[in-house]
Amino acid sequence: xxxxxxxxxxxxxxxxxxxxxxxxxxxxxxxxxxxxxxxxxxxxxxxxxxxxxxxxxxxxxxxxxxxxxxxxxxxxxxxxxxxxxxxxxxxxxxxxxxxxxxxxxxxxxxxxxxxxxxxxxxxxxxxxxxxxxxxxxxxxxxxxxxxxxxxxxxxxxxxxxxxxxxxxxxxxxxxxxxxxxxxxxxxxxxxxxxxxxxxxxxxxxxxxxxxxxxxxxxxxxxxxxxxxxxxxxxxxxxxxxxxxxxxxxxxxxxxxxxxxxxxxxxxxxxxxxxxxxxxxxxxxxxxxxxxxxxxxxxxxxxxxxxxxxxxxxxxxxxxxxxxxxxxxxxxxxxxxxxxxxxxxxxxxxxxxxxxxxxxxxxxxxxxxxxxxxxxxxxxxxxxxxxxxxxxxxxxxxxxxxxxxxxxxxxxxxxxxxxxxxxxxxxxxxxxxxxxxxxxxxxxxxxxxxxxxxxxxxxxxxxxxxxxxxxxxxxxxxxxxxxxxxxxxxxxxxxxxxxxxxxxxxxxxxxxxxxxxxxxxxxxxxxxxxxxxxxxxxxxxxxxxxxxxxxxxxxxxxxxxxxxxxxxxxxxxxxxxxxxxxxxxxxxxxxxxxxxxxxxxxxxxxxxxxxxxxxxxxxxxxxxxxxxxxxxxxxxxxxxxxxxxxxxxxxxxxxxxxxxxxxxxxxxxxxxxxxxxxxxxxxxxxxxxxxxxxxxxxxxxxxxxxxxxxxxxxxxxxxxx
Ligand code: IVH
Numbered sequence: 001x002x003x004x005x006x007x008x009x010x011x012x013x014x015x016x017x018x019x020x021x022x023x024x025x026x027x028x029x030x031x032x033x034x035x036x037x038x039x040x041x042x043x044x045x046x047x048x049x050x051x052x053x054x055x056x057x058x059x060x061x062x063x064x065x066x067x068x069x070x071x072x073x074x075x076x077x078x079x080x081x082x083x084x085x086x087x088x089x090x091x092x093x094x095x096x097x098x099x100x101x102x103x104x105x106x107x108x109x110x111x112x113x114x115x116x117x118x119x120x121x122x123x124x125x126x127x128x129x130x131x132x133x134x135x136x137x138x139x140x141x142x143x144x145x146x147x148x149x150x151x152x153x154x155x156x157x158x159x160x161x162x163x164x165x166x167x168x169x170x171x172x173x174x175x176x177x178x179x180x181x182x183x184x185x186x187x188x189x190x191x192x193x194x195x196x197x198x199x200x201x202x203x204x205x206x207x208x209x210x211x212x213x214x215x216x217x218x219x220x221x222x223x224x225x226x227x228x229x230x231x232x233x234x235x236x237x238x239x240x241x242x243x244x245x246x247x248x249x250x251x252x253x254x255x256x257x258x259x260x261x262x263x264x265x266x267x268x269x270x271x272x273x274x275x276x277x278x279x280x281x282x283x284x285x286x287x288x289x290x291x292x293x294x295x296x297x298x299x300x301x302x303x304x305x306x307x308x309x310x311x312x313x314x315x316x317x318x319x320x321x322x323x324x325x326x327x328x329x330x331x332x333x334x335x336x337x338x339x340x341x342x343x344x345x346x347x348x349x350x351x352x353x354x355x356x357x358x359x360x361x362x363x364x365x366x367x368x369x370x371x372x373x374x375x376x377x378x379x380x381x382x383x384x385x386x387x388x389x390x391x392x393x394x395x396x397x398x399x400x401x402x403x404x405x406x407x408x409x410x411x412x413x414x415x416x417x418x419x420x421x422x423x424x425x426x427x428x429x430x431x432x433x434x435x436x437x438x439x440x441x442x443x444x445x446x447x448x449x450x451x452x453x454x455x456x457x458x459x460x461x462x463x464x465x466x467x468x469x470x471x472x473x474x475x476x477x478x479x480x481x482x483x484x485x486x487x488x489x490x491x492x493x494x495x496x497x498x499x500x501x502x503x504x505x506x507x508x509x510x511x512x513x514x515x516x517x518x519x520x521x522x523x524x525x526x527x528x529x530x531x532x533x534x535x536x537x538x539x540x541x542x543x544x545x546x547x548x549x550x551x552x553x554x555x556x557x558x559x560x561x562x563x564x565x566x567x568x569x570x571x572x573x574x575x576x577x578x579x580x581x582x583x584x585x586x587x588x589x590x591x592x593x594x595x596x597x598x599x600x601x602x603x604x605x606x607x608x609x610x611x612x613x614x615x616x617x618x619x620x621x622x623x624x625x626x627x628x629x630x631x632x633x634x635x636x637x638x639x640x641x642x643x644x645x646x647x648x649x650x651x652x653x654x655x656x657x658x659x660x661x662x663x664x665x666x667x668x669x670x671x672x673x674x675x676x677x678x679x680x681x682x683x684x685x686x687x688x689x690x691x692x693x694x695x696x697x698x699x700x701x702x703x704x705x706x707x708x709x710x711x712x713x714x715x716x717x718x719x720x
Pocket of ligand 1: 082083084085116117118119120121122123186238300319322324
């Protein structure tokens with residue numbers, strides 16, 4: 001009866017199959033299944049797991065998007081500090097480093113180096129612990145943090161497809177790995193995923209991320225694992241540790257073992273015998289930059305032998321046994337043809353350089369940011385000048401310098417910063433101590449337009465169908481504006497308006513404020529150009545649906561300065577309702593800042609911005625209006641912080657990763673209590689190695705016993 005499999009066996013088989021195909025796809029880049037074939041297998045597993053919820057385990061491929069992180073991330077110490085690297089900017093500095101390395105080691109010893117690409121992302125530490133059937137499973141992912149203490153971003157890390165959630169006993173054996181170990185490496189956002197993410201944000205009137213590294217860093221610290229899963233982060237492994245020490249005697253064998261056990265290791269890494277070979281490696285690597293599909297900013301050179309590394313040791317914050325060779329930024333020279341002025345949501349006016357098209361590192365560049373009036377003065381640039389333009393990992397190229405020998409050629413004209421808003425013609429103002437000029441007219445059509453686009457954006461209120469063209473129609477403006485930077489700049493993207501192109505109200509506006517959106521009627525929409533019944537009904541349904549987006553989204557949508565996705569979530573979780581937040585912010589200054597700064601990660605600057613927002617009558621009116629229109633102004637119930645409410649834990653023995661203090665802190669922050677002695681009332685005994693009499697007592701009293709993995713699972717999923 002070969003087919004008589006139990007559901008458990010069938011589930012196991014499907015998981016193995018999916019893991020194998022994920023590995024082929026994400027690590028080997030050599031898929032054997034099409035996406036839809038893969039989906040079929042995944043759906044079969046999902047269905048079986050739905051029928052047998054008791055068989056769902058945290059390391060199942062269906063669980064990549066699992067529990068939500070709480071309001072903020074728990075801080076955790078690293079097993080060994082995550083250091084940074086010293087840099088070399090040219091061959092001379094590199095050779096000097098090589099000399100220092102060889103001088104510090106006995107002259108009889110050969111020194112081998114491993115060269116790796118320097119991936120422009122952020123480093124992560126992944127901790128694995130013993131799973132079932134001799135496997136290892138992902139227990140925790142930590143950001144670098146300050147190097148000593150990182151943030152627990154496990155729920156987000158789990159969504160990264162090239163991070164194995166579990167590694168079979170067979171793979172561990174083949175790679176020579178124990179069941180518990182730590183892997184360190186770099187998270188990157190591939191360029192294609194970065195472009196896609198910014199296109200979506202730009203289309204929705206949201207601020208674009210400046211470069212893939214910032215986008216990756218922001219994504220890994222987002223409080224919604226669903227968003228992280230959509231963004232397609234990638235992870236490249238480069239270190240393997242056990243109890244804070246390198247596990248293997250060489251960096252080259254480490255990379256090999258990581259590869260064998262199923263991690264993605266960058267294919268360009270190479271072991272080399274001399275500094276001359278390293279110099280050659282670097283020369284060969286630089287032109288790769290435009291072909292890789294992810295950003296690199298140099299080459300990391302590491303002494304291969306761990307024993308030599310140990311003898312070389314560290315200086316301050318960096319090891320002596322490794323160095324980062326940094327590439328120069330990619331640059332080109334072109335002519336500044338004009339300067340356009342862009343008005344953003346907050347009224348900030350940004351000068352944008354219109355350039356004669358120039359190709360830099362394979363991309364045609366026609367726009368660059370000039371940031372603000374001070375920057376123009378600093379550069380001393382005029383229209384008609386030749387300028388050097390640099391493109392880092394940034395979307396928006398910048399002008400770095402005026403080319404001296406071609407400076408102020410005949411006919412070059414001074415850039416005049418406007419005194420009036422190029423859109424509504426009201427005088428521009430400058431807040432003391434700030435460099436930006438702003439249009440302070442709350443009803444400036446450019447600002448209202450940007451406010452509405454931001455409100456409707458994906459990731460904010462998510463109103464499908466309320467894009468550029470529709471917003472322009474609703475405001476009675478011409479839709480043929482735009483054409484600014486390739487993507488928005490900072491938190492204040494906006495439309496570019498030239499002398500001729502100021503948006504004129506071509507028709508009577510249908511709406512004036514965000515609140516008006518929720519008063520729109522079918523007839524209003526049917527009166528617009530190219531809007532049929534289907535479009536009108538779909539948009540109305542979307543607007544209606546957005547009412548339940550919840551407090552965090554509303555806060556984000558209001559566009560309070562410095563309140564981005566994450567801060568909005570933290571504020572919503574902390575205060576629970578708009579009323580509570582407004583109440584806190586509207587007290588006298590000292591009390592308001594105290595109440596606001598009690599929120600994780602909110603400092604004086606953010607607190608002040610929130611207080612200022614609620615001090616403006618128009619903003620308070622808007623908030624009241626939205627509440628009376630039926631928008632949800634409360635946060636989702638806080639589940640995760642009280643999952644262990646009413647439970648008592650006893651810790652005994654040494655846990656493989658968590659110190660006793662950290663375990664206690666995590667139990668308590670989830671609402672549980674930690675006690676020193678076992679009784680019948682104890683909910684769980686958490687037992688590690690060399691657990692003593694407490695474990696015996698638990699067994700005799702029939703108290704449930706957990707290992708570290710069981711505790712972490714409980715913390716993540718809750719007890720219910
Ligand atoms: S080794 C102590 N290897 O560069 C050793 N780092 O500037 C430090 N990075 O914080 C890490 N690619 O985020 C190493 N192949 C690579 C890397 C790499 C990128 C990053 C990493 C580190 C930073 C130091």
